[in-house]
Amino acid sequence: MLVEGLAVEDHASAGQDSMPSDEAGTLCAVAHADPPRAVCLLSGGMDSAVTLAEARAAGFSTYALTVKYGQRHACELAAARRVAQALGTTEQREFELDLSVFGGSALTGRGTIPKGRNQAAITAGGVPATYVPARNTVFLALALAWAEALGARDLFLGVNAIDYSGYPDCRPEFLSAFEGLARLATAAGTEHGARFRVHAPLLALTKRDIVLRAEELGVDLGLTHSCYDPLEEGGLVLACGGCDACSLRLKGFREAGRRDPIAYVEPRPAVAGRGSSAPSP
Numbered sequence: 001m002l003v004e005g006l007a008v009e010d011h012a013s014a015g016q017d018s019m020p021s022d023e024a025g026t027l028c029a030v031a032h033a034d035p036p037r038a039v040c041l042l043s044g045g046m047d048s049a050v051t052l053a054e055a056r057a058a059g060f061s062t063y064a065l066t067v068k069y070g071q072r073h074a075c076e077l078a079a080a081r082r083v084a085q086a087l088g089t090t091e092q093r094e095f096e097l098d099l100s101v102f103g104g105s106a107l108t109g110r111g112t113i114p115k116g117r118n119q120a121a122i123t124a125g126g127v128p129a130t131y132v133p134a135r136n137t138v139f140l141a142l143a144l145a146w147a148e149a150l151g152a153r154d155l156f157l158g159v160n161a162i163d164y165s166g167y168p169d170c171r172p173e174f175l176s177a178f179e180g181l182a183r184l185a186t187a188a189g190t191e192h193g194a195r196f197r198v199h200a201p202l203l204a205l206t207k208r209d210i211v212l213r214a215e216e217l218g219v220d221l222g223l224t225h226s227c228y229d230p231l232e233e234g235g236l237v238l239a240c241g242g243c244d245a246c247s248l249r250l251k252g253f254r255e256a257g258r259r260d261p262i263a264y265v266e267p268r269p270a271v272a273g274r275g276s277s278a279p280s281p
Contacts, residue, residue, distance in 0.1 A: 035061045037152035038199075039143045042066050042092070044079030046224045046249060047158035047202055050210055052087055053217040054201040055156045063150060064092040065143050069135065070100030070108045072229070075237045079225035086223055095142055105132040106228075113229040115242035119251060122244050126166050130228055130244065136169035140178050144196065148186050156199045162206050164248070175200055207252025215258070222261035231265055238265045 038060035040052045055062050066080040077094065084092040100108035106129040107113075114129055122128075136159065143155045159170040168174065175198045188194035202210055214221050226249045227239035239246050241264045253260040 038154040039147040040156040044076035049083045051158035062089045064089045068096045070098040076225045082223040208255035211252045211256040
C-alpha cells in the first residue's frame with residue numbers, strides 16, 4: 001500500500017498525467033491508514049511475550065491485557081509490564097479479578113504445585129493441579145469486551161497444544177468454539193455481522209520452536225517469567241526449576257541449544273558450545 005502512495009508522487013514529479021483527485025486521495029488514505037487493532041493477553045510468560053511480538057509482526061496495533069487473578073506467582077505481573085514496554089505496545093491494562101475465591105487450583109493457593117515430573121508425565125494428558133477453572137474462557141471474555149470497545153476484531157492468546165500440561169482450554173476446539181461465541185455474544189457480531197478471530201500463533205509449536213521464534217522476533221526472554229512457585233528474596237526472583245512450567249521452559253532452551261537467561265534457585269547446566277565457561281543462571 002505504501003508503494004502505491006509513492007507511485008502517485010513519482011508520477012506527479014515526472015510530469016506524467018496525474019490521477020483524478022478522488023482516486024489519489026483514496027490511495028493516500030489507504031497509505032496512511034491506521035493499523036488494525038488487536039487485544040493480546042499478556043501474562044508475562046515466554047509464550048505470551050512471543051505471541052505479542054507475533055501480533056506486532058503481523059502489523060497490528062497491540063493492546064495488552066494482563067489479569068491479576070490471585071495467582072501465587074504474582075511476580076509475573078511485573079514481567080508483563082517489562083515485556084509490554086520492551087515490545088512497544090500501544091497500551092497495556094491490568095485487570096484485577098480474583099479467581100482464588102473459587103478455589104480449585106494450586107496456582108491460586110489451594111493445593112501443592114507438582115514438581116519433578118518428567119516430560120512423559122507432563123504431556124501424557126490429564127488435567128494437573130495447576131489448572132485454574134475456566135481461566136482462559138474468563139480471560140478471553142475480558143479481551144473480547146475490550147476488543148469490542150476498541151473496534152478491534154482480533155484477539156491473541158499464547159496457548160500451546162504440543163508441549164503443554166494438559167489444560168483443556170489450550171486446544172484448537174476451544175478456540176474455535178470461542179470464536180463462535182464471540183459472534184453471538186456481542187453487539188458487533190449480532191448487529192453488524194462482525195467476525196472475531198482468536199489468534200494462537202504458537203498453538204502447534206514446540207517450546208524449542210518458541211525459543212527460536214523469540215530470537216527471530218527480537219524478544220528478550222530474560223524479561224519473562226514462567227515459574228509457578230518462584231522464590232522471591234531481596235528483590236530477586238528465582239525460578240524453582242522443578243515445576244511443570246520450568247521443566248517445559250528448560251526443555252525448550254535445551255533443545256534449541258540456547259541458555260535460559262533467567263535466574264533459577266539452582267544453577268542450570270551450561271549448553272555445550274555456548275559459553276559453557278560462564279556460570280549458568
